[in-house]
Amino acid sequence: MNSHRTSRFLKGTWLALVLAFLYIPIIVMIALSFNASVSRAEWTGFTLGWYAKLFQSRQIMEALKVTLEVAVVATAVSVVIGTLGAIGMHAMNAGMANVLNTLSYLPMTTPDIVTGVSLMLMFVFTRVPLGKWTMIMAHVTFDTPYVLFSVMPKLRQMNPNLYEAALDLGCHPAKALTKVILPEINPGIVSGALLAFTMSLDDFVISYFTSNTDQNLAMIVYSAARRGVEPTMYALSTLMFIVIMVLLLAVNRRSGLENMG
Amino acid sequence: MIQDTRLIEIKNVCKRFGETEVLHDVNLYIRKCEFVTLLGPSGCGKTTLLRILGGFEMPTSGEVLFEGKDVTAIPPYKRRINTVFQKYALFNHLNVYDNIAFGLKLKTPEQMGCKSKKEQKEEIHRRVMRMLKLVKMEGYEKRSTNALSGGQQQRIAIARALVNEPEVLLLDEPLGALDLKLRKEMQLELKTMQQQLGITFIYVTHDQEEALTMSDTIAVMNGGRIQQIGDPKGIYDEPKNAFVADFIGESNILDGVMLEDELVKFHGTEFQCVDEGFAPDEPVDVVIRPEDIMIVGADVGMLTGTVESVIFKGVHYEMMVNTGAQRWKVHSTTMQPVGSQVGMTIVPYNIHIMRKQKEA
Numbered sequence: 001m002n003s004h005r006t007s008r009f010l011k012g013t014w015l016a017l018v019l020a021f022l023y024i025p026i027i028v029m030i031a032l033s034f035n036a037s038v039s040r041a042e043w044t045g046f047t048l049g050w051y052a053k054l055f056q057s058r059q060i061m062e063a064l065k066v067t068l069e070v071a072v073v074a075t076a077v078s079v080v081i082g083t084l085g086a087i088g089m090h091a092m093n094a095g096m097a098n099v100l101n102t103l104s105y106l107p108m109t110t111p112d113i114v115t116g117v118s119l120m121l122m123f124v125f126t127r128v129p130l131g132k133w134t135m136i137m138a139h140v141t142f143d144t145p146y147v148l149f150s151v152m153p154k155l156r157q158m159n160p161n162l163y164e165a166a167l168d169l170g171c172h173p174a175k176a177l178t179k180v181i182l183p184e185i186n187p188g189i190v191s192g193a194l195l196a197f198t199m200s201l202d203d204f205v206i207s208y209f210t211s212n213t214d215q216n217l218a219m220i221v222y223s224a225a226r227r228g229v230e231p232t233m234y235a236l237s238t239l240m241f242i243v244i245m246v247l248l249l250a251v252n253r254r255s256g257l258e259n260m261g
Numbered sequence: 262m263i264q265d266t267r268l269i270e271i272k273n274v275c276k277r278f279g280e281t282e283v284l285h286d287v288n289l290y291i292r293k294c295e296f297v298t299l300l301g302p303s304g305c306g307k308t309t310l311l312r313i314l315g316g317f318e319m320p321t322s323g324e325v326l327f328e329g330k331d332v333t334a335i336p337p338y339k340r341r342i343n344t345v346f347q348k349y350a351l352f353n354h355l356n357v358y359d360n361i362a363f364g365l366k367l368k369t370p371e372q373m374g375c376k377s378k379k380e381q382k383e384e385i386h387r388r389v390m391r392m393l394k395l396v397k398m399e400g401y402e403k404r405s406t407n408a409l410s411g412g413q414q415q416r417i418a419i420a421r422a423l424v425n426e427p428e429v430l431l432l433d434e435p436l437g438a439l440d441l442k443l444r445k446e447m448q449l450e451l452k453t454m455q456q457q458l459g460i461t462f463i464y465v466t467h468d469q470e471e472a473l474t475m476s477d478t479i480a481v482m483n484g485g486r487i488q489q490i491g492d493p494k495g496i497y498d499e500p501k502n503a504f505v506a507d508f509i510g511e512s513n514i515l516d517g518v519m520l521e522d523e524l525v526k527f528h529g530t531e532f533q534c535v536d537e538g539f540a541p542d543e544p545v546d547v548v549i550r551p552e553d554i555m556i557v558g559a560d561v562g563m564l565t566g567t568v569e570s571v572i573f574k575g576v577h578y579e580m581m582v583n584t585g586a587q588r589w590k591v592h593s594t595t596m597q598p599v600g601s602q603v604g605m606t607i608v609p610y611n612i613h614i615m616r617k618q619k620e621a
Contacts, residue, residue: 159349161347171338184353
């Protein structure tokens with residue numbers, strides 16, 4: 001009995017330590033974003049001033065626009081490529097599909113810095129000026145696998161006769177795709193899109209290498225940090241953290257609901 | 262009523278998947294309003310043949326004629342054929358009503374004999390409601406398909422196919438997932454529907470009883486070949502070879518030698534039979550149905566043996582009788598105790614002689 005209690009105590013402590021290690025820095029940052037003092041060393045009162053300042057900064061608003069534009073366009077493009085890619089791979093023979101599967105995993109596992117540098121080299125080599133559009137293209141490359149791997153399981157779970165049933169009832173193949181296959185795998189597409197959007201929102205390394213002119217929020221935070229952090233950056237980071245957490249919670253909730261049936 | 266016109270003709274159809282030959286030179290014709298069952302063990306090629314009829318597979322060689330015209334390369338959406346799939350394949354993102362209306366909504370108003378979109382909508386509503394009534398699912402139109410039981414899903418799948426008024430309905434083991442009682446009910450209902458609507462049904466199953474209950478014509482398949490085509494009674498009473506005899510109903514199958522016309526020797530004994538046209542001393546398969554063996558007194562039987570086991574089957578007792586050289590399955594309405602000596606008699610008419618199958 002006693003040893004049981006000890007083991008429960010140790011387990012609880014360990015879990016608390018891990019969670020503290022993970023979240024205390026973020027909680028500290030969030031707290032500091034409400035601190036009236038510029039100094040990190042003292043708490044001089046609660047304020048929303050840093051948030052107000054954030055929304056008054058043209059530079060930050062401009063970066064927010066770039067971030068959202070890049071995320072929306074890159075997500076849209078990768079949803080199309082990823083979904084069609086998944087449907088194509090699903091229809092292939094197992095050997096070929098395996099090869100493509102592995103190739104599609106690579107961008108997810110390659111270090112961002114390698115992806116960033118190699119994309120930059122490619123754009124420089126092909127003389128494409130580095131700006132918003134190269135950033136979008138770069139984001140598509142790392143967003144697409146998230147869509148692909150969210151859609152693939154849906155296709156595998158799908159009754160293989162569904163497509164044939166659509167043809168049987170009079171659909172041309174293209175119509176069978178839009179009227180039956182896409183609605184059936186839609187939950188996977190939405191989850192994939194949410195993941196891709198999240199990845200785009202908070203990407204720094206790859207964006208940094210593939211855009212000279214336009215800066216997204218992560219790049220702003222980085223350059224501000226080099227000059228010496230001011231609390232507006234805590235406020236900005238807090239907002240980014242919350243938005244991304246909400247998006248990921250949405251993805252989790254969706255997949256949770258589906259697994260329940 | 263079955264009409265004499267041949268609606269579908271399958272001519273010399275072969276199908277290979279890589280190295281394996283799934284169908285070997287299949288020939289079969291199907292008449293208008295006929296209920297045809299493709300019956301065989303799993304892997305015999307029956308589903309592949311059905312998929313060729315539906316347009317989901319292309320035969321490697323041979324052709325399929327529909328009303329005399331070659332439709333081998335016509336895609337499924339241009340065939341006047343609908344399919345009920347094994348696992349129903351209902352569209353889960355649509356409710357029951359929209360599942361059934363799916364095929365009709367793809368048609369233009371003109372194709373449905375309607376003058377306007379509005380008129381077509383009303384006609385679709387009428388037909389969907391009629392189908393729901395036919396499959397006894399009235400009141401379910403707003404339900405989600407996920408909330409239905411297997412039997413109910415099957416009914417919706419049937420309605421979804423029938424509402425298009427196809428010339429031919431293909432059914433791929435549609436009752437396989439249902440429990441025995443429901444399956445029996447659905448068998449009768451399907452048969453009634455088929456007769457009411459006057460639609461040709463092509464039905465795939467491995468259940469011989471189901472085939473005997475429902476079909477006008479049965480094509481027994483094994484190893485990618487059609488073994489026998491005939492009506493249920495003909496197939497049951499006059500199986501063409503030992504495979505059919507064994508697959509349809511229960512049988513005692515013995516090796517025998519045809520001594521001369523109407524005389525066969527098996528089990529070390531000569532028996533009168535009614536078959537002729539065999540070569541002298543030709544080795545044959547002898548098939549005797551368990552219900553065709555009569556139990557008589559041990560002293561008057563053509564064969565005598567010991568009862569080894571008795572199982573009560575409801576209508577009859579199933580007994581295993583050991584005669585030393587052979588164990589016989591016998592069906593009888595009177596029970597003989599285990600261990601007792603019994604005699605057995607078989608009338609010549611019930612001894613079925615079959616040419617030995619050459620192993621492929």
